[in-house]
Amino acid sequence: MLMFQQLPCVYLHRTPVDYRKSINGLAIIVEQQLSLQATDGCVFVFCNKGRDKLKILYWDNTGFALWYKRLEQDKFKWPPKSIDECPELI
Numbered sequence: 001m002l003m004f005q006q007l008p009c010v011y012l013h014r015t016p017v018d019y020r021k022s023i024n025g026l027a028i029i030v031e032q033q034l035s036l037q038a039t040d041g042c043v044f045v046f047c048n049k050g051r052d053k054l055k056i057l058y059w060d061n062t063g064f065a066l067w068y069k070r071l072e073q074d075k076f077k078w079p080p081k082s083i084d085e086c087p088e089l090i
Contacts, residue, residue, distance in 0.1 A: 008041050008042050008043050008058065009041075009042045009043070010042065010043045010044075010045060011030075011034060011036065011042055011043070011044050011045065012045045012047075012078075012079065013029060013030075013033070013034065013044065013045065013046045013047075014078070014079050014080065014081050015081050016047055016048055016049040016051075017029065017046045017047070017048065017055070019048045019053060019055070021055075022066065023057065023064045023066050026038075026044065026046060026055060026057045026066070027057065027064065029046070030044050030057070038057070038059060038064075039059040040059070041058070041059060041060075041061075042058065043056060043057070043058045044056070044057045044058065047076055047078050050075070051075040051076045051078050052070060052071045052074070052075055052076070053068070053069065053070045053071070054067075054068070054069045054076060055067070055068055056068075056069075
């Protein structure tokens with residue numbers, strides 16, 4: 001099974017999301033908060049407040065796919081909500 005025909009663009013939603021949201025809720029975040037089309041083939045990555053869970057949403061021309069990853073003992077490295085909180089990025 002081929003996941004992607006070519007390497008897609010990847011967007012990180014830097015603010016933690018409510019993990020009760022599934023495909024429809026995450027697609028709304030993409031379109032309303034990020035002002036992007038959820039169906040353009042890009043990959044959208046979301047993290048929870050505890051940074052131990054990821055949800056990855058993408059559109060593959062037949063429908064949405066949602067991947068979920070939970071770490072048992074570690075946390076994902078995640079950029080701060082704003083660039084002001086991370087001076088090395090300025």
